[in-house]
Amino acid sequence: MHRLIVAFLAAFDAAIAVAAGIAATLAPLTLVWVFGLGDGADWGALWPASAVVWQLGHLVPVDLTLPGDYLAATGISESAASFTLSLAPLAYAAFTAIFAARSGARASRADAWLTGVLMGAGVVAVLSALIVLTSHNTLATTSLWQGILFPTVLFAGPALAGAVVTEWREASEGVVARVRDRVEAGGEWGAVPGIAARGSAAAVAGLVGAGALAVAVAVAVRAGQIVALYQAGNLDLLGVVVVTLAQLAYLPTLVVWGVSFIAGPGFSLGTGTAVSPSGTQLGVVPGVPVLGMIPESTSTWLLLVVLLPIAVGAFAGWIARSHLLLAAGIAPRPRGRVKKIRDAASAPVRDAAPAAPAAPTVSLDDVTDASRKAALEALLAAGGSPRPASATPPVTTVVEPSRQPEPEPRREAAPHIVEPFAPRLVVAAVIAVVSAGAAALLSLFASGSLGPDRLAHVGPEPGPVALAVGVEVLVGASILLLVSRRDEDRDAGARAVPGAASTAPSLPAVAPVAPHDVAPVDAPPVRPEAPPVLPEAPPVRSEAPPVLPEAPPVRSEAPPVRSEAPPVRPVEAAEPARPAEAPEPARPADPVPSADAPVDHDAETAPIDLPTLPIDPPDAPDTAAGRPSVD
Template identity: 45%
Template structure:
């Protein structure tokens, strides 16, 4: 495909991503403006509010300054008049990243993925500039460089990852293929090492996040009474209830990140000097947000069993990688699986899973308000260490456990177990079966 056409298609993807992001905020805000304010609504504030929420969803911190009269009317203390809001509604970032990764893979299939990534990055940066320039207001301000850089990175990095991972598996006749060829020249037992390590780390991290999402789903019926009670205390009308629910859905991935931190052991904070862990919960007064009703009021030693979830995720990843590794050994007519690569694989899986957990912890941390609420979310370093060690235990159990049938499997693949010998066709079929395990 022609380079110009690739650039135009990638630019269109980036423009659609920005427009859809703005529309996702603008639509519910418009309903609120109509039903809550009516003819007295200040429509000039609608677009700035939309952009600021979109920027927050792209991890741009907002500096909020509330009017003194508003503080008096609402009974808020004077120190609450100025604070930073940086805890992002992670749903925005997740959807943008998924769309960008898909665009990167499409650029790869066109044969000019670098051009596509560059075009998408430039258009996203241009959209961020336009949004920031047209949304000035005295209530919520942002640093201009962050307002441009963060939305650009949220789109460009997943797009690049999507293109590179696709190039690794499908080929790109370029630098990724040259790296892949270099990996293919490694000795037997190490040849598939990079791909297996990344695959195993991704499986382990996906497993941990999946268990965290399951924990949230389990908490809904168990803590549903608290959530309903908080809805009743808000005393909002139907429109307000709908908007409040939509806002909470935007923060649902953030809650899943907190559940991951809780499950791993270190837990998370909801304010300075607080902590929510399986063993104990220490909280102050919480804002009246219904979703916060899912936070357990107290810990229990029994809940410490939740740390087994990352261990199980590591074991599943180790099992999947061991099957692929064993199939590779059989295809190479090797009677045993080398130990050293399996040890490094287990460590690599744990490192990748821990790094991914640290990234999730960083993305789900920030400031949620004035005072003690400036410290909210998990600590990335502690989460990385906990998840990494727990995944390492599970992965090592499955990767390093002895296989009593290991030699027998190699004989079966080669056809040495047949008393009368095996035909080339049968042996080839057995190797195809072993290779299909990869």
Template identity: 35%
Template structure:
């Protein structure tokens, strides 16, 4: 496969990824255009709507100017002036990252991986620009600079993760014979990048043992704690949807969108599920989230006004649950047991028991990493959902990140200390048992 073929195939894959993302919104809207409107309306209206939804899902801000008739019908304060929609429907971004990982893996398996990666990312940027330029009308306008940069960066992040995953398998090969065989079979450009990754890893190994251990445990533990809390949050969202299913169906009936309109609305809400999961994680951590200025949903109290008319919002708790503050123990327990398991895993691997300072550094590092991840996730899941009071929807990224860092960090420090004490007790017991056996043998020679 030559360079031209590699670049063309990478561009084709980028086109397919864009088509899948836009098609998720465009297909039901096109069916709605054909069935409900009987082709009487200009199809470009539905293209504009699908492109706008896709761009919004990739973090692009939309400026909306509603017609006067719609402003009067909605009766929303502030709707008469242009307002910004900035809350990303993260399902589209998650899909782009997942497909980008696949692109990165496929590009790494070609004889010209760098050309494949660059061609895929550049083509994706071109297609995104074409979508942004060809869509938009007087009512909805996307930010062109953001439309060019943000979707491309999201896809590029997935491509890079896929490439690094392939590189990592070569970097962590410890057997010299198998490593030499892999290097011989690796394309030259890929081999140079693998060598660069190995050089970075070796530079990391040159750090003092305590610093290297603290960094590794912090990254591993912080990421594990983040994933665990988000997993509990996802389970909580699923339970809330099932428990409030009748309310959600009632809101669907109130909207009266019809079959195709209901499918379109459902697709939009599915794209928003990752946002709801992050909101639930912020709720578990403590600060909770807002659904408008002056509102708040948290374990210690709930204050909701009129919420946007999405049926999925029927699952929002209308009041704080009994003993809601007990839910704050979830991230604390996760932080504690994550650190405990990491500490005991290090002991089983034969690593020396770190000093008290080293243990506290690892525990604090776990909290910092988890706090950064929660802050970034909250930032991505928050934004403006409409005019007036709806300019503030979602969790406060800074507050969620700081509280998560404190809660998980303190719990992780305790987990590190408990894990080390457990390992020390086992080691002491083993030494005593060994000494007793030796004494018994000495006292009873045969």
């Protein structure tokens, strides 16, 4: 993008940031002037009041001088007529910083980050100078250089940080990209600066979140006292809205107080006061409703809140350790996926050599059904006389062997992981130092003067808070950065040995059954031509009409004998031969029906007694041609 366009967009962002802050102050004050002061309102004081509040929100101290008539009406001593108000509502500064970081990142993506940062800072400086010069009044005055410098720094610093971070992460050319490439080419130390910055950002964000959590819990626990202070102020609806908006402007300041409280040193509400987990000592507290969340006394159990900064340091250390392992080419094992990794390690290897194809197996039911059918056809073809035992071929019974459990594939342990100790130590130290510096800076911004005399100092002390935060974050970060990894973590990347699956015992091969031993179940048997029926053949019990001597061959499309025929009773002993009986006189043969003649299926037939089958049914011999078979 052209540099002129980038400069224009950066100037527009800066103007929007300043205008939004002014509008956030001017809008509620206008409501106060209209509905609160009425006709006696001095509209000339509306703009100076809004400009002073905006400057105070950007850390510019304001010198207040109360008029004499107000002192006489309220009974305030003349020694308290002049004081400095420097406790800033950090919501204004936070909004400007976030907007500036966004503007710097956008200028970096347009390949003109330096132009965008300089133009934005210049526009904020010019607008700040105009605000200071046009907001002069006798009650509230500010320094000219502070009114210009402080807002400009609050915009330029985050804008520069956002631009540099974006250049470091995304740029492929430029000064920052060349520095990054040289740093990352430094072997095992190349990834340390980026990882340390990432861990430090996580630690600072975690501290702010822990402070916000402490404020939320305090407000929830002390909600009754806060409501009581609202009621004691005798505020109308407009007053409640204005006071609530002012307290929301101080919400980031209260969050920093929460950070100092959970760190241990705490904060003060005036000279000689202290609010900390170890104890609370308060004097006269200003009647601001939100200050009702401060406990009047504390318990020794509150000392456990110092574990929160340690937990934040451990979180930052975990992030840094994970990225150190990734930079070294070692993927860390996620804690919540242990079972999945173990299951994957115990699964068979996919790329192992394919096992030999198993021999074809025949089910026992198939063999039995085929043998029954063949035996029945052989008996009917033999005219009812059983075959000798010597002619009965043995039936091969094939039983599938039970499946053996597959053995667990062998795993080889991953090589020992050697992590350099010095980079981890440096990362832990950088996280602790940056966290301490951020805590000190935030404590400096969140402290100042709230009034005369005792209220000349309110807020946390930067030094003790920085020391406590640094030590606690260092302890937490060292837990996960400096402690050696466990053996199970090192073995989490164990791989299954290729070819391990081939060591499993193979199933025994089953000999195939010869085609003449077992007849196919689904193939219809071949039926030869039916010869004339002999006189001595026993009658056949069947629903079909008797077979005549001149009957045509049975059609092949007749349905095969069903395999679910009733079981055949075994023969226990051979019956004695019956005496010969006189043959019955031969009946005259019926006329042979033609092939086209209809068949009477309801004709009466004589019953036919079938002989019983042996235990091992014989198969149909190959010489069965020319004998009849009945389906």
